Amino acid sequence: MSGFLALALFAVTCGLIVVGYPVAFTLAGSALIFAFIGNLLGVFDLGLLGAYVQQIFGRMTNPVLIAVPLFVFMGVMLERSKVAEDLLDSMGFLFRRLPGGLGVSVICVGALLAASTGIVGATVVTMGLLSLPTMLRRGYDPSLAAGTICAAGTLGQIIPPSIVLVLLGEVLSSAYQQSQLQRGIFAPDTVSVGDLFAGAMVPGL
Incomplete structure (x- = not known):
């Protein structure tokens, strides 16, 4: 039941x-x-x-979880203040001589937004509104442009700083300490959010 x-x-x-x-x-x-x-x-x-x-x-009162609303606030500020749009324009100008420079710019800015907000849907929608019309005007194939935006918004979830890693670190820390206590280890080590950030840096990039 x-x-x-x-x-x-x-x-x-x-x-x-x-x-x-x-x-x-x-x-x-x-x-x-x-x-x-x-x-x-x-x-x-x-x-x-x-x-x-x-x-x-x-x-x-959890000092780790306090970071979650602050990350969301940072992502909202990047979106509402048009900083992300200006950053996309600046990086597009910087990589203009490279083949697919605009696509590289979209991936970089999308990864930044994804790591900041921690919300895949919001990142993909925001990047779609900002960059998809520009990419189509530059002659990018629609499927390639859409795939680039979706990949940038999704794969950026594990790039530090990431809300997902903050939440995962809190859960793993408690579970790891409980498992060590059950094994008779009364001075358990902890899995910190910093450890997860360090471990996710290379795979995320």
């Missing part, structure tokens, strides 16, 4: 997000509703909700 409730929770959450409900209210509301349903069916203890506030406070 608990497995069925988990699948139903996942399906309802995805459905509400697709319909257009705000993500924050969808996640919190669907979780609470299914918690009460699970309590009625005898598979969930409402006493566990007592840790809900502590979890929220713990996330708010």
Whole structure:
């Protein structure tokens, strides 16, 4: 029964997000509703909700996760201030003598935006609006132009600084410490976000 409730929770959450409900209210509301349903069916203890506030406070005071909204803010500023557009024009002028110089510029700026915002869709849409008309005017094949923009927005996710690596570092650090404690190692090492940044630098580039 608990497995069925988990699948139903996942399906309802995805459905509400697709319909257009705000993500924050969808996640919190669907979780609470299914918690009460699970309590009625005898598979969930409402006493566990007592840790809900502590979890929220713990996330708010986590010094690592504070970087997430700051990265998003940086990406929004790059987009709204037209700095990304100016950077694309400047790099296009810099690489104008190279074959495919505009494509190289799009990849560089797209990777920068992707690493800053951490949102693939936002990066691809922004780069599409900024660079796709210019690339088509320069005679680029539409499939090549679209592929370049999508690749730049997607592959830039692991280039530091990356929100994905910040979130992954938080999860891996906790899991790694718990695994070492279970093995009897009471002075566990940690997997820091800096370690992930260092490990992802070469593959990302």
